[in-house]
Amino acid sequence: MSDEIESVEDFRTRARAWIKANLGPVQGWDLSQHCEDDDEEREAVARDRALQRKLFDAGFAGICFPKEYGGQGLTPDHNRAFNEELAGHEYASRFAVPTFSPCASTLLEFGTAEQKAAHLPAILKGDEVWVQLLSEPGGGSDVAGITTGAVRNDKGDWILNGSKVWTSRAWWADWGLILVRTNWDVPKHTGMSVFIMPLHQPGVEIHRIERLNGESEACQEFFTDVRIPDSDRMGEVDAGWTIGQRWMYHERLGHNSPYVCHPIGQRKAGGPAEPSTVALARRSGRIDDPAARELIGEHRALGIVTQQLSHRIASAAASGKGNTDMSSIDRVFRGVASARRATIAFELAGATASVWDEDEEGATEAVGMNFLMRQVGSIGGGTTEISRNVVAERVLGMPRETSGDKGVAFRDIQRGPKRG
């Protein structure tokens, strides 16, 4: 780094001017990744690629990435300033997560010089959208229990077989960061390796997974004898868990990562907008019913408490009085509170949350679907059950669960009921 780095305030002024002059107002499909259909989604992706290129050409792409890879070589404070200025403007929302974090962040940390030179500029220019290939159909909470495997052939290449799942938007993405098993004769954490791979190539089949609410952003990938050159290996053979832990750290940072370009202070949205509890009670004619009012109050109170808890946990971490395990407290609370809030909204809406006239104003479809999907907040990104283990064991210091796989060669770990 040079000493003559631009001051954050100068940078902010310059960024603000450029943003105002060059970026339009924020769009619905920026706030929510939800698109009405695939055509709209393809259009949104193309737009995001172009926006990212615009950023790159103007010298604002990859603010914390080194200049040698096309980045700006600036600090997290510069990135934060840019993100603050970005609020209210359109941006390349489909690059933020997982392309910049965890993928590009992990690539920057662990990639070879050749890998970084080949991919970081391409990402910053909007040419490559990345996904992370981590979860597996048989995996669930046990991330290190992966069975998708790669074996080396006599030419030194790796041949990949298996399947990954819950990959958001893989059907239109370009490259993937993948964790695979390369050694079955050692305990599970010591036999994995990390590779990078193009998603659209022979031997890769991508299926889209429809959720019960009709949305199908998540995909499952099936790998059949996919060839990966050894030059696309990241890190040492069998040492993939070291990378994996940092990778998951970058994943947890998500939009808060200094490598991510994403407006700060923007209202977050997901799926069709949900009416307020007051609007729901009014629609169902219960706004003056004390029972409905208690629900409205509880819904609001839980929302406030959720915010305050997150704030408390984050500020404890920042002040050094907390630790990262405490974020599991937040995760448990959010999961439980969001399910309760979805239930309250559903109760307030009455029958029209389940059966609705799609032509009517303020239709309550979202309320019904949110209710059916209410557990997603307690499942996605690791279940609340795993978080409760973390709270009990690492925050309260209680004895750890006995595991059936400690010190056992991976191939001998029980992965299903004993037969016969």
Added chain:
Amino acid sequence: MSDEIESVEDFRTRARAWIKANLGPVQGWDLSQHCEDDDEEREAVARDRALQRKLFDAGFAGICFPKEYGGQGLTPDHNRAFNEELAGHEYASRFAVPTFSPCASTLLEFGTAEQKAAHLPAILKGDEVWVQLLSEPGGGSDVAGITTGAVRNDKGDWILNGSKVWTSRAWWADWGLILVRTNWDVPKHTGMSVFIMPLHQPGVEIHRIERLNGESEACQEFFTDVRIPDSDRMGEVDAGWTIGQRWMYHERLGHNSPYVCHPIGQRKAGGPAEPSTVALARRSGRIDDPAARELIGEHRALGIVTQQLSHRIASAAASGKGNTDMSSIDRVFRGVASARRATIAFELAGATASVWDEDEEGATEAVGMNFLMRQVGSIGGGTTEISRNVVAERVLGMPRETSGDKGVAFRDIQRGPKRG
């Protein structure tokens, strides 16, 4: 047994006539074991002893006990007929449980001829009230984990040291049935023995335990070098768990045991009467509040569901389609439902459940105290946690919890945190 046993219907007619002629109407202190103070309780005990003697003199005591021990040598159906006729009349409620079941029942099954001759007639005449000395201060759900021990001295007598707890009304009872450890070098279930002992003797100190609601029926007994002659041993040395399991079976039967004299179809009561939820809502001026009405409805529905579930479980057991483990389902449900119902009553009562004018009509003290004591229904007679284990493991067939004491000599079982 003689073949010329009196028919149930004849017996019923005779019993009815005697009951009507000789027993007054049921008293408050029959329905509830609650007495205002110790003097009243002593009076109630004396009355119960006299009532039991009256039954004995009339040939109605111990209907299912053999004639040789002062009983009537009749069948469970005769006992049931008597109990049905008894409804609405005064009766010796303090003898039913635990004197007749589990104590006298266990004595009948396992006592020596001498022990039975010495005690069963005395019980049937109202001369001996018995208690069971089972739980220990360090014990909780692990009944077989007892550490109160007896060692044999050179005269062949046993010297008892330790403590038992949660013994209802031991302060005025006469004899106890006690499970103690006699061998610390074998696994826990194989080193216990059963004795019988007078409660008021040198070396026995009885403390009364006050509960947070002010009631103090439960006692704790401290034993210091109490001498028990070997003739008061029941069963073989170290084989006490065999007796213990039957003992606990009789305990679970409780008032439904054929050895117990206790009216059938009598409304049960405990402590001061609790006002209805309707009365509570009316007192707090919320009878027309829809939120209060939902609580009233939920309270009532839960009560009905609780009854219907018990009925279902009992009839499944009776028809052979269920098993005794299924009673744990009932136990879990009752515990949870009773806590919820106590909470609803408390909410309906408002502030006056916690702070009340004792001179006012329909005071809601009971509601407040019931609320504070609401977990008792999930603790007493084995916690709901133990019942959940039973449901998961024995009803649903899930793997059993690993225990830290299986096959381990009792003295080596970990009973507290490791020191140093």
Added chain:
Amino acid sequence: MLHELTSDQDMLRDTTARFLSDRVPLSKMRKDRDHPAGFDPAYWTSGAELGWTMLLVSEEDGGGSVSGNGAADLALIAYEFGKHAAPGPLVDCNVVASALSGQTGDLQSAVLQGLLSGADIATSCLGAAPWMQSGSESISIRRDGDDLVIDGTVLPVESAAQASYLLVTGMSEGGMTQVLVPANAEGVTIKPLKAIDVTRRFGKVSFAGVRAPASALVGAFGGADAEVARQIQVAAVILSAESVGAMDAAFDMTVDWAFNRYTFGRALASYQALKHRFADMKSWLEASHAISDAAAEAVGKGDGSAAELASAAKSYIGVQGVELAQDCVQMHGGIGVTYEHDLHFFLRRVTLDALLYGTPADHKRLIAAMQINQEMAA
């Protein structure tokens, strides 16, 4: 479901179970999500031949129970409907059939015969209900000379677009009125709705000055309150039994999952935190069986306790059935919310069953009103 069935009851249940497995497996339902009716007419007439619509109808009218308690028998069918997430207006056709049983008019008899044969579908437009505050009902029925005039809009109405007849419940001077109206009568508009369910179809039915002759009345003008309450008890019994079937399906599937799914080298079923949650679910499930059976028994007999038991079943199962299904989703993790998985059929079923014919809150309020009346009277 009852532990003890008569052999006739068991045959009734088993025949329906096998029929549903054969004709409407979940794989078919999954594909038929855009089918306008959700089922083929032949499916419904075959079901009617199995007795689906006759159990609450008197023998004189061509119906009959198998055990002497038609509601208890019907609950067995409903249980299997829930267990298979089966399509078809079981609730409404039976509600209307039970309303028409014993009625003497020609129209009433004709509609009833159509229901019994399965040739016709009739559904209930419940625009007034016992839990509604006066003034909040959505349909009014007034007299105009010899005619009745119906106005208002009601939703959700199951299989409205497939029905030939509508049993309309509205408010009149003096109380509720019920009228039987052809679905194609002038002034009736039926609009198909979207729903969270995949297997069932609902509509919004509007009445704009719809006229019906006095002969189309079911019961007395302004005097149908007790009959409507009874019909709601019938619906509560069917919906509760259906939800219990769906709960059983979801629970069994999840127990299997817990035994077969391994994580950290151990079956999910070996984790005590999950075991305890399964134990709680099992207690809700048995309690739901118990109250559902008791309600069916009492409603079938017309016991004094029928109203209270039916509302207890509807309110308890309406809450706990949904909680059980959601806990099953949680136990499954991500796969539990995919469309390919079977679980959502049962989640949707219990969720919608909870809302039809009065929400849990509505039924709690009904129970409270009964309690209050009883204590006032005492």
Added chain:
Amino acid sequence: MLHELTSDQDMLRDTTARFLSDRVPLSKMRKDRDHPAGFDPAYWTSGAELGWTMLLVSEEDGGGSVSGNGAADLALIAYEFGKHAAPGPLVDCNVVASALSGQTGDLQSAVLQGLLSGADIATSCLGAAPWMQSGSESISIRRDGDDLVIDGTVLPVESAAQASYLLVTGMSEGGMTQVLVPANAEGVTIKPLKAIDVTRRFGKVSFAGVRAPASALVGAFGGADAEVARQIQVAAVILSAESVGAMDAAFDMTVDWAFNRYTFGRALASYQALKHRFADMKSWLEASHAISDAAAEAVGKGDGSAAELASAAKSYIGVQGVELAQDCVQMHGGIGVTYEHDLHFFLRRVTLDALLYGTPADHKRLIAAMQINQEMAA
């Protein structure tokens, strides 16, 4: 409690903590259950010297905060009160002191000085409150010439029998009125009540045509609504912080128990079903700390969000604090409901704190009203 305290705040908290441990250990409270006041006057005056009653009073009136935010400072004292289940009318004396701060009358000043020194106790008779439906308030205050006339009965009133003055809130034409009345005024009857608490004392206060001069008014006649709402926010902050302290005490005690209690050869803390419940409790506890602190901060600053945060704290902690304490009882088993054990002190504390100055349901309704007003305005 806040993670970051100023050194002055920490000293304030620590001094009170040590004073309470020394003067009112639970062993003493356990014995003093029949003490008429629950504490000795010297205890209270010593506490006042430590600053218990000054934090919401302006410096001009002899008060002052240590951090610039008196409510946040007071919450630290309240937290320690909860953690020690300490006796004394901390809530009411502070509510009255905050009401009198800045008032100009002689009576008002004299009472305030008595509160600051700890020589006098004043308590609040809340016969009208923002969550009450019009007509349901229990005290009326009307004008009669230059006098005010007070009628009605209110309970529970903390330390009523120990108070020299009563701040009476009643309904008048146009709105609420607050008047300061000597506890021995003619027509005032104070009856000690029974309570589920062991450490605190409550009374029923009746006003039979009690007369007070206009100079005894606190605020305007019929114009005290906003001020009463603010006092309730203050009470909500103190009661919430107190409950958080009690929750911490109960939770810590129960975690210790789980580590030290062995069953089947294993510590309770090793059983996953219990571990998960501890994890849930920990999440409630941290959430309660968070909302309690946020409410104190906002009420102290007089932020626009103060009312909503105070009611969120009161309603959330009022429900979850009690559930946490009851779960702690469950974890302890039989010993948890004995009088000899310490746990019940904290269970009683959170239970009663939940009911004083508005139940959780009352505060949920207040929040709903705020939401509705806000969306109507938007």
